[in-house]
Each structure stands twice: as structure tokens, then as C-alpha cells.
Amino acid sequence: QDLANSHGFDMVGFTSADPFENSKDFIVQRVDEGLLSGLSWFTKERVERGSNPKNILKDAKSIISLGFSYYTTKPKQNTDTINGKIAMYAWGDDYHRIFERKIKDFIADLKQLTSEETNTYWYTDTGPMSDRAVAQRAGVGWFGKNTNILTDKGSWVVLAQIITNLDLEESPVSKKHCGTCTMCIDACPTNAIIGPGILDNNKCISYLTIENKGPIPMELRSKMGNWIFGCDICQDVCPVNRKQALGNAYNDFSQKDSERVSPDLISLLKISEDSFRKRFAKSPVLRAKVDGMKRNVCVALGNIKNPSTVEPLSEALIKESVLVRGHAAWALGQIKTDSAIKSLASRKKLEKDPWVLEEIELALNSENG
């Protein structure tokens, strides 16, 4: 505990290396129900493997759960531009890099304090283990109805775990729970939280804007507001997050550049792949890829409905990839000024891709405007 504190982790807890039977059954059921169907790598085999720590480290005896609060303050936003929103965890550098550095230092000191015989294997959320199930059993926090781990420092946390052959005393499991609160369920714009602690990933804005590489389902687009990478709504409304303090790794997560927090949508719509990589260097936002981001920008612009965006959207309808052209057509159909209709109609004559043509047709026939 002291060692983890001295390395600046905001949360630390310990649990045994016993299998996570309950969480395995829960996740397998979600996979069976198709609630994680967009994540092709999220298979039952992966869940099975990740549910037993001894599958990962043969002589595993304990797991150390570690967390950082990424809560940070917003830089001043440019009010002259039309802006999108990025989820808070992605404002700064990719937390996997931050964790990697800190965990490696922690493990080196742990080995020095114990013995060279100490075996360890660590994961952030990229491995097959459920970092949240580990955190819950290690007393770091409890499962909120929004599926996040709620800790004494709120739910703005990133988690990692170290499996080890050290025999460590287990931390008590938190007795706290959400009680009768349903604020996150009520606030979710896409109704992605289909029951307490049950998320339909296919409807969640986080999944739709990041992992999803194809079109965004039409019926969800108008519910996404101006979120262009992730979504913080179910955490923003959570009363557990009302009192917030900055975490120890605040400097790693903080961001002074408002373009990495609430970017100007028009410049993002026009950005080249090279500039996108440069602008979001080291940021988790790169995961969306430039075309995915432009798709998200089109959806946000379709929701903002500012007539001044017709021109750049019309340009995107001609110049961009199939994915972006289809969503640009949708956005123009939402704005539906005379010039938006004109752009759609003239593109209809030239467009060759059948899906984009379908989007253009639907946009022209929509009841907006």
C-alpha cells in the first residue's frame, strides 16, 4: 500500500488470484445477448481466459489493483468557432503510456522490496482481464449502474492490475452502492444503459464514436449531440462525482489546448491525415482514425444545425471518403437550408456509391428544414 502511494497511484487495493466466476458469467451473458457485438475481439474465449488469473500467471496468488483519477479542469474554450466535445479521459496523453511508465517503476521497486523471485504480470484495460471486476473485489470501488467503478475519488478513474505470486492481504470489498439513484440511466441520450449495470455497447456514444469503424446507425445520430470522441454524460450526472479533487497524476492528464478538448469542428472536417496525427499526437483520440473522426464531426454538425456549416459539409460530400460522404449527406439533410438541398441534389447526379446515394435520397426526403 505504502509503495503504491509513494508511486503516486490514487487508488490501490488487493485481492486474491481466485477466478472471477461471477464477473465471467455476467460478461459471457452480455456477449451471448449481443451487447458487445461491435467488439469483434471481445469473445467468450477471451473472457474465459481473463477470468482466471492463473491462466495468465501460473503461480499467481494475489492481484494488486491500481487506479488514477483523470479528473481535470477544462481550458478556456474558443467561442468564435463551432465546437465538438471529447470525453475527459482523452484530453491529455494516452493513459496507457502513463500507466506503463508508472507500473514499470512500481514493479522494479516491489521486486527490490521483496525478492527477485517475485513474478508479476500487468494489464491495463487492453488485456483479457476485467479491470473493473478486479477493482471491485480489491475494494477500490463499487460497480455503479452506469457500469463504471465508483471510488471515493469519483468515477473519473483509469485502472490497471498487477498479478503476482506474492501472498498479499486482501482489502475489504466496498459496502457502498447506488441505492435508488437512476440518474445515469435517465440521462443517457441513447438509452444505452438498458438496466442497472447493463450497457448495450452498440448504442453507447463511446463505442459509436471510437471503436465503431462503420456508419453510425441513423436512429442514434440525432441523439449524439456534439460528442465527437466518447461521452461523459453518465459520469457528469453521477452524484458520486459532485465533489471532485484533482488526482496525483493531474499534470499527465491536464490539457491547456482547447483544441484537444472542444475542437473547432470545421477545421477537423477539413483536416488532412497527417495534420490529424500531429494535432492529436500521443492522444487516445488517434484511435478513432481520421475518417472516423470526420464521420463523428458530420453527425455533430447535423445536430448543431448551423447554416454556416453547409459549405464545408457540401465540400466534404464531394471530396471525402464514402463513410464521411454518407454522414455529410445526413448532416446536410438535418440543416436543410436551400443551399443544403442544392448541394445534395447536385451530388446525387454524380455520386457512384450506392450507400452514399441512399443517404442523399434520405436526406432530401427528410422532414427537416
Ligand code: SF4
Ligand atoms: Fe450513455 Fe454516454 Fe454513458 Fe454511453 S457514455 S452509457 S451514451 S451516457
Ligand code: SF4
Ligand atoms: Fe449510481 Fe446514480 Fe451514479 Fe448512476 S448516477 S452510477 S445510479 S450513483
